[in-house]
Amino acid sequence: MHVRYGTIDDLQPIAELQMELALETESGLKLDETKLKTGVKKCLGTRSSNDNNVRDLNPFYIVAIVEEKVVGVIGISPEWSDWWGTEYWWVISIFVKPFHRRKRVATELFNFVLELSKRKNIQTVNLRVEKLNSNAIKFYKKVGFIMDDSHHIMSCGKKPDGSVLVQEKDNNMEEHRKKRKQERKKRKMEKFEKKRERGVFHSQKNGSTMNIIIKDHVMSWDEYVKENLNAKESNVMACPSILLIDVMYEGNIGAILRNCFLCGFTRILLFSSKTNSSIYTNNFLKGVIRKSTCLKYNWNAKLVIGLPPSIELVSNVFHGCDYQMVALWGLDEEKRREVEEGKKCKIVKQENLWSVDFNVNKKVVIIGGNEANGIPGNFANHFDTLAFVPSVDSETGAYNISHALHLASYEAFRSWNLSI
Secondary structure, three states, X not given: OEEEEOOHHHHHHHHHHHHHHHHHHOOXXXXXXXXXXXXXXXXXXXXXXXXXXXXXXXXXXXXEEEOOEEEEEEEEEEEEEOOOOEEEEEEEEEEEOHHHOOOOHHHHHHHHHHHHHHHXXXXXXXXXXXXXXXXXXXXXXXXXXXXXXXXXXOOOOEOOOXXXXXXXXXXXXXXXXXXXXXXXXXXXXXXXXXXXXXXXXXXXXXXXXXXXXXXXXXXEHHHHHHHHOOOOOOOOOOOOEEEEEOOOOHHHHHXXXXXXHOOOOOEEEEEOOOOOOHHHOHHHHHHHHHHHOHHHHXXXXXXXXXXXXXXXXXXXXXXXOOOEEEEEEOHHHHHHHHHHHOOOOOOOEEEEHHHOOOOOOOOEEXXXXXXXXXXXXXXXXXOOEEEEOOOOOOOOOOOOHHHHXXXXXXXXXXXXXXXX
């Protein structure tokens, strides 16, 4: 057996091999002989049997000869890269007569092509193979090809047989996307659970932004109680605070921290009724502090986390220290309160924000609720005053939580200064 370039003299045997290839691999597809010979002839040109110079970018054949007969053929179509100024080759067909298979015919054809590509400094030799054709894939890897799934082959127009290409929904691709989405979600939850187990106050690199934030601008509920609510100590200064219930946006909490600090409220307590709340993650706390400008001006403002899971426990601690709890209340909260508790619920003092008589000793906690749902209606009985705030929507009673808390803290600040 020897391998050489295909020539015009090989037109008929190569055409017959291509006819057999179509019948075998395309479910009995019978090619038009006239069109087939025209296509094969284009790849042969006028090259003679001793012509070893392949014309630039013209397709060509390499054939395997046994007993002066063509028993195998491989078609090559060159391609030019304008970016790299170099040539690529594509294997457009490969076929060996059944009788001569498993006799190294295909291997010798590929060895010839790959050796030739090295001599001509060809950048890459490529081929296409069906994903389910495991035998072919195994063979191609054996002769030196590497699987590269970084690209999809996409087509537009008509198939070689003239039929129109139709867009079909790729169920496998949809399933793959869903699977990847589920895996990402799973990894995210696993990462989140590790953070929760580790806690907010796990060790940080000294000097890092997170280390500064945790050290200077975040404190636990126990530290807050010990520092500001120790009823046994008569010299403990009052600490006006803001209690946020299920407020979940970094920007809102950052704005509240900044604006309320300027009115004397130096502690922002983050209460969450949800066990998987994002306010317990380091990244969330870092985002809040950065957006509050506390780092820029070195303010002594702090976020308080790790509150008891029950609002009753929190309110009992404040009431035990004679703190006044003023909840920002709206029409929406009142409707939910009526639904959750009934109209015969305990009457809590209700008044407009600007009429609230704030504690002159500054023992005040102002409560704001979630951006979308406000304060749960059944929390009302744990507060001293329900302060109705101006609404941006007269029908639902919705209001901007950061603006409302800024207004409330300013009203408290103003009343303290007027009482001096």
